[in-house]
Amino acid sequence: MTVVLRDVTLRDGLQLTGKPLPVARKVEIVRSLLTLGVPALEIGSMARPDLVPAMDGTLDVIRELTPAELGKCWIWVATPRHVSRAAEAGARNFQYCLSASDTHNQANLGRSTEDSLAALPEALELAADVSGEVQLCIATAFTCPFEGEVPPGRVLDIVLDPRTDGSSDVVLCDTLGQAIPEQVHHLVGRTAAVDDRPIVYHGHDTWGLGVANSLAAIDAGATTVDGSLGGLGGCPFAPGAAGNTATEDLVFALRPDWLTPAKFGELVRLAGGLLAELGEPNRSRAGQGAQASTTSFPWAS
Incomplete structure (x- = not known):
């Protein structure tokens, strides 16, 4: 089974950063990632900029990209008007x-x-009008910062709700990064058993299990996993949510066909430059390892 790595740096990754990125820089990052071979990206959100300032300029980013580039890019939406x-x-x-x-x-x-x-x-109809696709993204699929553990049955009820018919994929989000591999494997497996839409796993590395949980999701049937450069990310409306699983860590573990040691080095350098711009720490263990390892290891920078 081919597993797709989707990089979500420009959406989830930027949500908690204190420094905004100019539109031109966002477009440059999109094109750098696509050139490296990253097959899918999440490039922004239609959330109100006054509530999530880092998402300001999303529409301008979309307008700057070609249709071919946009074919590999996803936009976060929450209403028909957003679509x-x-x-x-x-x-x-x-x-x-x-x-x-x-x-x-x-x-x-x-x-x-x-x-x-x-x-x-209505959102599905609007997307269909432009021959678009809509993923059903379920946040807090494992735990909620306000309610605690979320019963798997609650998630499955949403997945099986007939109003979700027509969505292209199901995205299961460990918003707080509190799930363990057994829980991820169980929920992904149960979802795959009752629904035939492809499953995306969106994990956070708050408790250090981002890669382990992603691998558990893949083993249970997920075909796409999300990550962000340097482990950037978090939800401004979910206290305790830390960064996403690092893109560098996921690709180092998964070794997709498009990745070579040289491209991995470019990815690490791209992440390092972005983190320096934003004043953010590098949470990627593979990225840190690549810069600290001896040159006898082919994946060292």
């Missing part, structure tokens, strides 16, 4: 997000999970 505005700018891949936990959905989106589900069919 409409992003589609008008040229986007064709939309990640429609809601939370398994109603409390987190209220904190994150200002509405109930039921309200988000009720609006999904």
Whole structure:
């Protein structure tokens, strides 16, 4: 089975950073990642810039990219209006997000999970009008910062809700990074058993299990895993959520066909430059190892 690594640096990765990136720099990062061979990217969010300042300029980023580039890029949306505005700018891949936990959905989106589900069919119609795709993204699929552990049955109820019919994939998010491999394997496996849509696993490395959980998800049937450069990321509406699983760590573990030691070195340097710009620490263990290892190891920088 071929596993896709999707880099989410320009969306989830930037959400908690204190320094905004100019549109031109975001476009440069998109093109650098695509040139290296990264097959899928999440490049921004339609969240209100006054609530998530780092997402300002998302529509301008979309407008700067070619249709071919946008074919590999995803935009975070939460309402039909988001889909409409992003589609008008040229986007064709939309990640429609809601939370398994109603409390987190209220904190994150200002509405109930039921309200988000009720609006999904319209979002699907708007995407279909431009021959687009919509992923069903379920945040807090494992734990919620306000309610604690989320029962797997709650997630499966959302997956099986007929209003989600027509979405292209199911994204299961360990928003807080508190899940362990056994839990990830169980939920991904149960989801795969009841639904035939491809599964994306979106993990955070808060408790140091980002790569282990991603590998468990793949073993249970996930076909895509998310990561961000240097382990950037976190949710501003989920206290305790730290960075995503590092892209460098995931590709070093997975060794996708497009990756070579030379490209890995370029990826590490790209991450290092971005982290320096943002004043953020490097949380990637593989990235750190590449810079500290002896040159006799082919994956050393």
